[in-house]
Amino acid sequence: MDFEPSEEQALIVDQVRRLVREEVWPLEAKLDPDASRLEPEDHARLVGKTRAMGLYGLGIPPEFGGPDVDIVTQTLIAVETAQHRAGLYSPCFGAFGGAGLAQLYEANEDQKERYLFPMLRGEKRGFFGLTEPSGGSDPARAIRTKAVRDGDTWVITGAKIFISGADGADFGIVFARTDAEKGRGGITCFIVDADTPGFYVRRVVHTLRSGHYGTELQFEDARVPHANVLGEVNRGFAIANDRLTRQRIPYAAGCLGVAVRAQEMAIAYAKQRETFGAALSTRQAIQWMVVDNEIDIRTARWAILAAACKAARGEPFRTEAAMAKLLASEGASRVVDRAIQIHGGYGVTKDLPLERWYREMRIRRIGEGPSEVQRIVMARDLFDQALY
Amino acid sequence: MGVRLDKPWRVLTAEAVADLPAELGVFQLGDSAGEVVRIGYAGGRTLFGLRSELEAALAKREAAMFRTEVTSQYMSRYEELLMVHAADHGQLPPGNAAEARRRLGRLSPG
Numbered sequence: 001m002d003f004e005p006s007e008e009q010a011l012i013v014d015q016v017r018r019l020v021r022e023e024v025w026p027l028e029a030k031l032d033p034d035a036s037r038l039e040p041e042d043h044a045r046l047v048g049k050t051r052a053m054g055l056y057g058l059g060i061p062p063e064f065g066g067p068d069v070d071i072v073t074q075t076l077i078a079v080e081t082a083q084h085r086a087g088l089y090s091p092c093f094g095a096f097g098g099a100g101l102a103q104l105y106e107a108n109e110d111q112k113e114r115y116l117f118p119m120l121r122g123e124k125r126g127f128f129g130l131t132e133p134s135g136g137s138d139p140a141r142a143i144r145t146k147a148v149r150d151g152d153t154w155v156i157t158g159a160k161i162f163i164s165g166a167d168g169a170d171f172g173i174v175f176a177r178t179d180a181e182k183g184r185g186g187i188t189c190f191i192v193d194a195d196t197p198g199f200y201v202r203r204v205v206h207t208l209r210s211g212h213y214g215t216e217l218q219f220e221d222a223r224v225p226h227a228n229v230l231g232e233v234n235r236g237f238a239i240a241n242d243r244l245t246r247q248r249i250p251y252a253a254g255c256l257g258v259a260v261r262a263q264e265m266a267i268a269y270a271k272q273r274e275t276f277g278a279a280l281s282t283r284q285a286i287q288w289m290v291v292d293n294e295i296d297i298r299t300a301r302w303a304i305l306a307a308a309c310k311a312a313r314g315e316p317f318r319t320e321a322a323m324a325k326l327l328a329s330e331g332a333s334r335v336v337d338r339a340i341q342i343h344g345g346y347g348v349t350k351d352l353p354l355e356r357w358y359r360e361m362r363i364r365r366i367g368e369g370p371s372e373v374q375r376i377v378m379a380r381d382l383f384d385q386a387l388y
Numbered sequence: 389m390g391v392r393l394d395k396p397w398r399v400l401t402a403e404a405v406a407d408l409p410a411e412l413g414v415f416q417l418g419d420s421a422g423e424v425v426r427i428g429y430a431g432g433r434t435l436f437g438l439r440s441e442l443e444a445a446l447a448k449r450e451a452a453m454f455r456t457e458v459t460s461q462y463m464s465r466y467e468e469l470l471m472v473h474a475a476d477h478g479q480l481p482p483g484n485a486a487e488a489r490r491r492l493g494r495l496s497p498g
Contacts, residue, residue, distance in 0.1 A: 033432035034463050167471065167493025200496040203391060204468040206461040213464035215493075350432035 003305045009073050015053055016080040023049065024084050024092055033350040036090040036211035046095035057120075059099030059250075064120060066099070071249070075308040078250045079301075082257025085353035088360045089212060091254060101126045101173055102246065103189070103239050107230055115171055115191055127166040129174040129192075129217060130240055133159055137373045139175065140184030140237055145219060147176035147188060154178075154190065154229070156198075156222045162214040167201045169194050174219075175236050182234060189236035191228040198222035208359040244369060248321040249311065251368045252304045252328035256297065258357050259332035262339040263293045265354070269343055280342065289338040296331030303327045319381040322374040329364040330371060336361050391472055391497045397422060397453040404454075405443050410436040413458040414465045417451030417483065424473060425451050426483025429466040450483065471495040 005013060027042050028035075038046070050056045058074055060066025069077075081091035099105075104116040104126075118124040135142030145158025156176050166172060171193050179186030192199060198220045205214040231239050267290060270281040280286045307320035336357045340347035347354045365371055397418055398404050415438060417426045428445075430437040438456050445451060459465050470487060474480055475495050480487055 032463065036463075167495055168491055194494075200498075201494060203495070203497060204464060204471070206464050206468075210461045210463045213461075213467065215495075 003302075003309070005076060009076055012053075012055070012069075012073060013076050013080055016055070016077050017083075019046075019049060019053070020080055020083055020087075020092065024087075024095075027093075028085050031086075032211075033085065033353070033356060034210040036086050036093070036209075038093045043093055043095065046092065047097070050092075050095050050097070055096055057097040057099075059102070060097070060120060061105060064105065064116075071312050072305065072308045075249055075253045075304060078253035079257040079260065079304075082254040083261040085356055086211065087261075088254055088258050088357060088364070089209065091257075101128060103173055103230060103243060106239070107191075110227065111191060111230065118170075124170040125165065125168060127163055127169040127172040128243070129160045129163050129166065129172045131160060131162050133161050133216075136162065137370060139240055140187065143175055143177050143187055145174070145176045146180075147178050147190065147224070149178075149226070150223075152226050153223045154188075154226065156190065156192070156219040156224060158219050160217040160219075162205060163217055164212070164214055166194075166215045166217055167204075172217075173230060175240055178236075179234055184237040186234055187236040187240075188233050189230040189239045190224050191230055192219075192222065192224050193228075196222045196224065208363055245318050245321055246311075247368055248325040248374075249304060249307050249317075251364070252300065252307075252321075252324040255328040255332035255361065255364050256300045256304060258361065259293070259297050259300065259328075259335040262332075262336045262354060262357060263290070263297060265352070266290060266293065266339040266342045286342055289342060293335045293338055296335050300324070300328040300331045319378050322369075322377040325368060326371050326374040329361070333361045333365060391468065392476075393455060393457055393469055395455045395457070397455055400442070400446055400451055400454045402446060405439060405446055408437075408439040408442055408456065409458060410439050411458040412460055412462050413438050413456055414462055414469060415441060415454055415456040416469070417445055418453040418455070420452040422453070424481045426481050427466065427469045427473065428483075429462040431462055467493070468495070472497055 023046060027038060047056060054067055057066040058069060058077065062068040078091065081096060082088055086093065100119045104119065107116055115124065119126055130139055132142055132144060134144050145156065145160065147154040147156045158176065171191055174190050174192045175187055176190060177186055178188040199222045200218045202216045202218050205216055207214060270286050270290065271279055273280045303324040307317050307324040310317040310320050336354060340354045340358060343352065343354060346352055349355065393416055412430055412432065414429045416424050419425050428441055430441040434440045442454055470480060470484060471493050472495060474492065475497055
């Protein structure tokens with residue numbers, strides 16, 4: 001596959017690249033190296049610019065007010081928006097908005113009024129509650145949080161872990177087991193209001209990311225109305241699975257963006273830094289690192305765009321998305337590691353973004369399904385059967 | 389590491405501050421009764437980490453006492469301490485009132 005962006009795509013990419021380099025980089029230079037948030041007035045100013053570009057709300061379907069930007073262009077944009085210090089997990093500090101909890105587009109009209117539209121207007125925030133202390137890679141079996149029907153309500157009991165944003169959310173999408181005998185066919189998705197009695201955010205879970213944290217949640221007989229079942233009872237796994245597949249493409253694109261920026265830095269530094277009377281760039285050891293970086297970058301780029309193009313054509317893209325996620329997260333980890341090696345001691349200081357990317361990129365090989373699960377997904381498709 | 393920063397308070401003096409490591413971390417400032425007046429962190433842009441932050445607090449006579457915790461997760465730990473304080477006391481320490489302009493999370497640490 002040979003991919004060349006269209007004239008319009010190239011124009012958009014150029015606009016976004018300039019926004020990142022001319023607006024985001026200077027703002028970031030004033031922040032703590034681990035910061036994931038801008039001052040409110042700076043954030044509002046950036047949002048004003050993305051609105052003016054017609055790109056605010058990427059990922060929101062046009063019928064719900066989002067810009068009419070196809071998934072391939074969105075992927076190209078995601079590669080650009082990640083190219084700053086906080087960009088892996090906070091691309092442009094959220095200035096492009098986002099789809100929020102995409103599962104809510106499948107909600108019924110009443111649920112859309114109560115949750116989706118307020119979320120799109122920025123009035124309500126939600127969290128995605130899937131992973132549990134018993135595991136996250138095999139949600140069909142690991143989910144032990146249970147929900148038992150009691151008249152017009154469901155009583156939820158259990159725990160979730162590594163949940164982002166639950167402490168500041170107004171509601172969450174929570175997956176619970178509603179039929180112990182049915183495996184993946186016994187999971188239901190609920191919309192849980194954060195002020196529901198019996199719902200608690202118990203603790204912060206600190207990770208390699210200092211500027212962001214996960215949380216641990218507890219449900220102690222939390223009563224949720226039946227009207228808050230998202231989709232159908234016992235059909236919640238499909239909702240979770242669909243999200244995991246779709247999310248892999250932008251997730252991979254973010255990794256690629258950071259790798260591209262790390263490579264730029266490595267090349268610039270190698271040209272400038274001298275050792276034993278000559279520039280690093282003249283040393284074969286350094287040249288090979290840069291070449292290996294480029295191989296990883298181009299491999300990931302090819303895989304990501306292949307997945308995005310298939311998704312754009314409406315074809316099945318599960319294998320392609322899994323391959324893109326695996327190649328990008330593992331390849332970008334190697335790129336950042338080599339870039340640090342080329343920078344020497346400076347590479348591991350907080351003066352440069354490389355050490356933050358090194359820490360955060362490690363998480364990318366686990367988040368949204370670890371590399372091993374991506375291989376399971378691909379193997380399942382290759383053998384055309386459910387392996388487990 | 390507990391959820392709360394419950395180390396013993398130290399008197400905020402030039403000698404005590406000079407003893408501090410130039411490390412990244414979080415700190416609490418307290419009044420003479422042991423009430424927290426501000427929670428802060430020494431991040432990646434501080435010149436000498438916790439020592440620099442506490443020197444600044446001493447120069448401004450912000451507090452009578454202090455306690456620190458060295459951690460590279462200083463930002464998430466800082467947020468956690470703010471949320472725990474809000475859960476325990478119903479409000480943020482007076483020196484962190486400006487944090488109210490952004491939306492802080494809620495914890496029920498038990």
